[in-house]
Amino acid sequence: MKQFLTSCLITLVTYFPAYGEWVNVQGSSFFGPETAQSTACLRAEAKAKRTALEQTTGERLLADDLMICNESSEQSNCTLNRLTWSLADGEIRSIKNRTSSLSEIAEGVRKCTVHLQADIATERGFHDASFDLGVTLNQSMFRPGEELTLSLAPSQPMYIQVFQWLPYEEDQPVLRIFPNRFEKDAHFKGAGTIPRSTHKESYALALAPPAHIQSTQRHWDEYLMIIATRQPLSLRSQYSLTELRTKLLEIPRSDSRIIKKGYTILGGSL
Template sequence: MKTKCLSIFFFCSIALVLSNNPVFSQDSEWVTVNGIAPIENVTKNEARKMAIANARREAVEKVVGVDILSETMVINYHVSGDVIRTIPHGKVIGQEIIKEEIELIPAKDKGEAPYLAYKVTMRANVIKEKGQIDVFFRLEAELNRTVFKEGDLIEIRVTPSRDCYLSIFNILEDETAIILFPNRFKQNNFVKANTSFAFPDDMDRKRGITLEAFLGEGKEKVDEIIHILALKEPLHFNTAKFKEGIFGIYDGRSAMVNDLVKNIVGIPLSHRAEKFIQYRITK
């Protein structure tokens, strides 16, 4: 996505880091897991990212348990820049890849052919979340569409079931997290229950603020995520770290998804609701 304000545009990039916070070291657990992804109709690099995503999911299930429903946030339709939000009661906050290789997976049944797969062995640091989800605290959210042509305008609409403080992030396929709302023009992010909130709205558009689908140089398609976070209490994100995607030329130094996870994970499950909307941009 490219955010337009007064004809100024930006784009950005990111890398994954581990947490050195002592809180995480006390409440988290390192596990060693494998992730496998077939190299079928995808590139080697795409299969690698799929394997890493599968390993992260396996890590959370290993620490938290497989009896809990999983919610997975994956960028690029399991192809590129995979981001795992995984099980609501556990999050991956760090990882170390130990080994990666291509394996020939033998056929399981008669008549099936063996296939090549990308295999990743990794150590993952998983933190367990505490508390119970408030089942009555929900978000209804949608985009004006899920597939955009480059240059199309993207619109976000959100309706919370409870009074809340709303934050909206754009997660790029390289795992960069940019904050869209609140911003310097709209600092009050309180939204009443069952009220429809739109971004950008008519007032934003009058200021010249739009969300424009943007591919980036040399790309045929990209997949990104809109991450919507609703909290019962206000939380101010460090704008020196999480760059605002509203005004100015972005300098490429915003925080990562892992940084966002670390900001959120300490909030009790009963005090937050989240929604992830994936969309694709094509030529």
């Protein structure tokens, strides 16, 4: 009989230290009366951090895979979540001298600007182009109860773990959904799926509303991080976002590949 892992309730390598440099950056966010000033300034801070990483590493952090926010009353939270998750594997170790300022742009429109200095780790090495992973989801929008399936296309054998960030749950946990108690083998020698076809009768990754979601909310966003490594990597089943970011800083880029995905769950009256 198939058992369900309810997504919102889912109940090795050699490391080296990362060195860094301080960079001065700023980020801005426009907002209207429907958005809290604190949310707008957090969004501006996330943009500043993103700029710091892009300037230092030369990599663009926001891929199309994370462009899941729509024009709606929930867009502000979704945008902030998306920015936060885009930085989840970034090399920012700390910030200092953070200041924020507000300015009136037009009637009902203000702008929050955040200046800060970011400590960027710069000694993680470079990605190995031959160690790559393609990941696609079976859908980008789900109804509660529908099943999530990941299709994997590794360029060579690798060990894969999948974590899920639940920004609307209390404490915003990051939970490992693969490997799990039904499927313990993290090694993929070639293309495959999660769940594997040999395990689809055993369990499913069924999506469910967050425990604290409002019944009137029309949709909410959740995020996945797929971590691929050359060798087995021992990771906990649950982290805070800060803890996971710190752990990922220990993994050399040449021995890993990290893919981030976002999806939307529909709820309420559309």
